[in-house]
Amino acid sequence: MTELTRRNTMKLMSAALVAGVSFSSLPRKAFSAGTITVLNWQGYGTDEAWSVKAFTEKTGIAVVHDYYSSESEMLTKLRTNPGAYDLVVLNAARCAQAVAEDLLQPIDFSKVPNAPTVDENLRNNPNFSKDGKGFAVPWVWGMTSLAIREGMTVPDSYAVLADPAYKGRVAMDDDAIINVGVGALMSGQDINDPKDLAAVTAALKSIKPNVKLLWSTEDQWNKSFAAKEFDLSLFWSGGSVRSKRNSKLPVQFVVPKEGGIGWVDGLGIPASAPNAEGALAFANWMIDPAFYVEWATKVGAPASSNSAALAALPVDDLSRQVHKPEYLKTMGIVSAIPDDRREAFNNVWQEVKAFYAQ
Amino acid sequence: MHSNQATSASERGPSGPRSRGALPSWVSAAALLLPTYGWLTLAVFLPLLTMLVFSFMSATPMGKAPIVFTLKQYRAFIDQPYLVGIGVTSLLIGFWTTLFCAILGFLAAVALVRSTFGKTREMLLILILLPFWTNGLVRVFSWTMVLRENGFLDNLLHMIAPDVGSIGFLYTRYAIVVGLVHGYLPYMILTCYIALVAIDDAIMEAAASLGARWWTILFKILVPLAAPGLISGSVLIFIPVIGSFMEPRILGGRVGVTMGTVIEDQFTQAFNWPLGASLSFTLLAVVLAIFATFSGVLRRGTTA
Numbered sequence: 064m065t066e067l068t069r070r071n072t073m074k075l076m077s078a079a080l081v082a083g084v085s086f087s088s089l090p091r092k093a094f095s096a097g098t099i100t101v102l103n104w105q106g107y108g109t110d111e112a113w114s115v116k117a118f119t120e121k122t123g124i125a126v127v128h129d130y131y132s133s134e135s136e137m138l139t140k141l142r143t144n145p146g147a148y149d150l151v152v153l154n155a156a157r158c159a160q161a162v163a164e165d166l167l168q169p170i171d172f173s174k175v176p177n178a179p180t181v182d183e184n185l186r187n188n189p190n191f192s193k194d195g196k197g198f199a200v201p202w203v204w205g206m207t208s209l210a211i212r213e214g215m216t217v218p219d220s221y222a223v224l225a226d227p228a229y230k231g232r233v234a235m236d237d238d239a240i241i242n243v244g245v246g247a248l249m250s251g252q253d254i255n256d257p258k259d260l261a262a263v264t265a266a267l268k269s270i271k272p273n274v275k276l277l278w279s280t281e282d283q284w285n286k287s288f289a290a291k292e293f294d295l296s297l298f299w300s301g302g303s304v305r306s307k308r309n310s311k312l313p314v315q316f317v318v319p320k321e322g323g324i325g326w327v328d329g330l331g332i333p334a335s336a337p338n339a340e341g342a343l344a345f346a347n348w349m350i351d352p353a354f355y356v357e358w359a360t361k362v363g364a365p366a367s368s369n370s371a372a373l374a375a376l377p378v379d380d381l382s383r384q385v386h387k388p389e390y391l392k393t394m395g396i397v398s399a400i401p402d403d404r405r406e407a408f409n410n411v412w413q414e415v416k417a418f419y420a421q
Numbered sequence: 422m423h424s425n426q427a428t429s430a431s432e433r434g435p436s437g438p439r440s441r442g443a444l445p446s447w448v449s450a451a452a453l454l455l456p457t458y459g460w461l462t463l464a465v466f467l468p469l470l471t472m473l474v475f476s477f478m479s480a481t482p483m484g485k486a487p488i489v490f491t492l493k494q495y496r497a498f499i500d501q502p503y504l505v506g507i508g509v510t511s512l513l514i515g516f517w518t519t520l521f522c523a524i525l526g527f528l529a530a531v532a533l534v535r536s537t538f539g540k541t542r543e544m545l546l547i548l549i550l551l552p553f554w555t556n557g558l559v560r561v562f563s564w565t566m567v568l569r570e571n572g573f574l575d576n577l578l579h580m581i582a583p584d585v586g587s588i589g590f591l592y593t594r595y596a597i598v599v600g601l602v603h604g605y606l607p608y609m610i611l612t613c614y615i616a617l618v619a620i621d622d623a624i625m626e627a628a629a630s631l632g633a634r635w636w637t638i639l640f641k642i643l644v645p646l647a648a649p650g651l652i653s654g655s656v657l658i659f660i661p662v663i664g665s666f667m668e669p670r671i672l673g674g675r676v677g678v679t680m681g682t683v684i685e686d687q688f689t690q691a692f693n694w695p696l697g698a699s700l701s702f703t704l705l706a707v708v709l710a711i712f713a714t715f716s717g718v719l720r721r722g723t724t725a
Contacts, residue, residue, distance in 0.1 A: 239690060276592055276674030283671075290569055292591075402480060409691035410501060413683060417503040420510065420678035 098125045099149040099341040102140060105130040108203070108358060109152065109349065118348050124341045141166045145335035149342040153199065155190035155327045159399040162198045167331045169196040174343045177350045180371035184391040190398050191329055199329030200346045201368035205386070206323030206394055207241050210298035212288075213313035220319045221249045223295065225270045233270065234287065234296040237277040239412035240397060241324055242267060245297065246411070248321040254395040256404070260411055267415040274419050285310050301365055304381045316385045322393030327368065476698035494699035504683070504700075508707070511680040514594065515663035518601040519655050525602070526609025526654060531643065533610070534617045546614075553607045561671050564600050565591055568672070592674030600668040605661070609654035616650025617643065652719055660708060664701075680704055 103109045105128075115126045129148065131137040134157050141151060141161060153161060161167050172178040178186075178200065185191075185201035192198060209218060218226075224233055224245070235242060244254035246263035257263050275293045278284045281302045287293060289312060300323070303316040330346040332339050348354055355372035358364045359382060366386030367373050376383040400408070475482070479489040498504050533545050552560065567573045568591040575589050590596055620643065628638050644651070666681030673679075680700065687697030712719065 237690075274675045277677075279670070286565075290571070292569065406691070406693060409686070409693065413686065414501065414503050416678045417507050420673075420676045421506065 097123060097338075097341070098127060099338050099345055100127045100129060100147060101150045101152075101342075101345070102129050102131060102137060102148045103152040104132075107152065108364060109150075109345075111358060111362065114348070114354050114358065117354075118345060121348075122341075122344050124338075124344060126345060138164075138166070141333055145333070146337055147335075148333050149336040149338045150345055151331050151333060152202065152328055153331055155188055155329065155396050156399040158199050158329055158331060159190040161331065162193050166334055167198045168334045168336065168339065169198055170200055170332065170346075171343065172197060172200075174340070175200060175347045175350075177347050177352075177369055177371070181350060181368050182370050182388060182391050184394070185327055185368045188327065188396055190396065199331040200350065202328050202330050202346075202349055203365040203367055204325055204327040204391075205300045205365045206318070206325040206390070207236060207244075207297055207299055208323035209317040209319060210296050210303050210314050211317055212294040213315050215294060217315065217317055218295070218319055221245055221321055223319070224249070224273060225266075227272070229273045229295050231273065231275050232294040233273040233275060234284070234293040235270075235274055235277050236297040237279040237416075239409045240400070240405075241297065242412050242415065243408040244324040244395070244397070246415075248324075248395075254324055255398045255400060260407060264411050264415060267411075268418050271419050277416070277419075281305070285312065288312055288314065300385050301382075304385055305363075308381055318387075318390045318393070320393070322395055323390055325391075325394040325396045327396055328365075472698040473702065475694050476702055478695045481692055481694040494695045495703065497696060497700060498703065507678055507683060508680055508704070510594075510678070511663045511704075512707075514597060514601070514669075514679060515659050517598050518605065518662045519659045521598065521602045522606050522609040522658050523651055523655060526606055527613050527644075527647065527651060529606075529610045530613035530617050530647075530650075531639075533614055534620075549607055549610055552603075557604055558667065558671075560603060561600050561668055564596070564603065564672060568596050568599070591672065592676065594673070594676055596672040597669050597677060600672045601662050601665060604668065605658045608657045609651075612650040612654035612657065613647055614650070616647040620646050656712070656719075663708065664704065 101109050108114075109126075110128045119125055129140070131140060134154060137151065137153060138157065138161060141148065142164070151161075151167075158167070181201055185204060186197060188201070191201065209221070209223070211218065223229065243257065243260075243263055246267040247254045247257035249266040250257070250259065250262040252259060252263070273295075276287060278287065278296070281299070284296070284298065284302065285306055288296070288306070289310065298314075298316065300316055303314050306312045306314050330349060332342050332346075336342055350367060350369040350372060352369065352372040352375035355364065355367045355369065356375050359367070359376060360380070364382070366382060370388045373383055373386060373388065476494055477490050477492065479491045479493070482488050493500075498508070529549070533542060533549075536542050536545060565572075568589055570587045570589040570591070572589050572591070575587050578585065578588055624642060625638055628642055633641070663679075664681045664684070666679065666685040669677035669679045670682055671677070684697045684700050684704075687693045687700065691697075
């Protein structure tokens with residue numbers, strides 16, 4: 064090892080400085096043809112080195128990344144840096160907001176060869192489209208629904224949460240949007256806009272004798288489930304796969320007849336994208352079965368929106384068993400919610416929690 | 422308290438040594454106080470002021486929503502009456518935690534002061550402080566292992582009596598109080614220890630030689646003389662406990678809803694900073710009102 068002299072340290076520091084400067088200037092160089100700049104969370108699929116390499120070898124298009132650490136930061140970057148990005152990963156709820164602000168351009172699905180097998184329910188989601196035009200290629204999805212201990216009766220409705228058979232054996236997700244959604248499904252309403260919040264509150268209050276705890280992290284869920292503190296729970300589809308695969312927990316994910324409460328991330332092209340063609344090619348690669356199978360089996364991934372890609376997974380793959388395409392027919396997707404409604408949802412959940420605590 | 426010191430310093434100033442006839446005394450007083458007050462302004466006053474301003478806003482001032490100044494956040498306790506019940510729960514949890522801390526902490530401090538054999542006192546002090554160095558989250562999670570059904574407590578019981586049912590009481594208010602008492606007990610031990618160590622042993626010997634029993638010595642001598650420690654320890658514990666959110670959330674399960682968790686939810690999940698801030702200031706006002714009510718007792722206690 065070289066000694067840590069002052070000269071060496073200076074060399075190191077200046078090298079780091081040069082590297083830092085050249086790296087930060089990369090996104091700006093991306094205007095040239097044959098390069099696309101992708102805006103995404105770090106470490107979320109698009110920036111897998113092996114996949115980018117394979118894509119560049121196949122198409123000759125170089126892929127550069129820029130990252131955001133919150134969804135509002137992503138919108139701010141789109142608003143303030145026109146022409147900087149070619150492809151952006153956004154949640155359905157945020158997509159509606161971006162489309163309303165004219166930040167995205169319509170997708171030409173004829174240039175996405177994998178598009179025909181993308182699930183229709185996802186493609187036609189109102190958050191992704193406006194005036195009959197699609198503004199994002201649905202990419203991956205997941206949902207919150209019921210999870211039950213293996214070997215117990217598989218429930219077919221959220222009404223089971225209030226079933227006296229599960230007295231003191233139920234865990235709820237400590238999340239206002241999800242719980243209001245469940246309350247809405249229990250009282251036969253739309254998860255994004257329940258008109259009768261009193262009915263939602265009453266439905267959630269009715270499960271009080273069963274509620275043992277409210278969980279807020281996956282780790283907490285795993286520990287409590289392993290300690291047999293509850294048998295039935297609201298849980299994430301991806302979380303149930305991880306619990307079963309990594310922690311070997313006897314959990315079965317169940318989507319009852321009312322449907323799961325879903326989320327979906329899409330790939331959108333900013334209105335000012337310099338290389339929309341290249342971006343479409345990359346979006347197509349992102350939903351390609353070849354890419355998805357490798358991502359899902361080697362790294363771990365949410366469910367692909369492309370049913371052909373999901374079907375290409377090994378038959379015994381847990382993620383494939385949990386994310387059945389037929390669930391998409393009944394799944395409600397969390398949409399953009401106006402601030403006053405979000406506040407009302409939060410108040411409902413606080414009131415219900417206070418009632419549970421009495 | 423600070424202003425008292427300041428005035429006494431400036432009063433002392435003219436009569437103090439001024440051999441070189443240099444700067445007037447208020448300059449040195451100001452220079453000495455500046456770091457303290459500068460730090461207080463920066464670290465306490467400005468953030469609090471920001472939150473106070475937030476608490477009058479209609480929405481969190483980030484994003485594009487227009488901001489209107491309003492008093493509606495302070496109506497939360499009227500608009501959402503269930504909050505009153507949560508507030509009472511928080512105060513009760515604070516009361517019981519402080520009470521148990523006072524009893525246990527005082528007795529532990531007495532034992533600490535009385536143990537004069539060799540180096541036992543130092544050893545005991547280290548043993549009391551050692552758990553305090555570990556992360557609070559770790560300590561709370563380890564309580565979940567002890568208190569849950571089929572946890573350590575149950576295993577221990579079943580070793581003695583295999584047929585009895587579970588005595589695990591995780592996810593109850595008792596569990597919350599246990600976790601909080603464990604977390605805050607060292608404050609009480611230390612404040613009581615400092616008060617007790619100053620008491621002259623001769624006073625107790627005199628009482629004993631005049632025929633006082635141990636309980637007379639305890640309640641007529643030790644408790645009154647250690648009252649400043651007990652009271653400052655109680656204040657130190659009561660205030661953070663009623664705003665605590667980690668212990669109720671982890672140990673309380675379904676019943677773990679306190680003002681602390683409601684306020685935390687407003688800042689994290691609901692992204693409604695104004696409501697969170699207004700609830701915090703309402704809680705602060707309630708605490709100040711409680712201390713104002715008992716200020717007579719507190720003053721008598723601390724100057725005793």
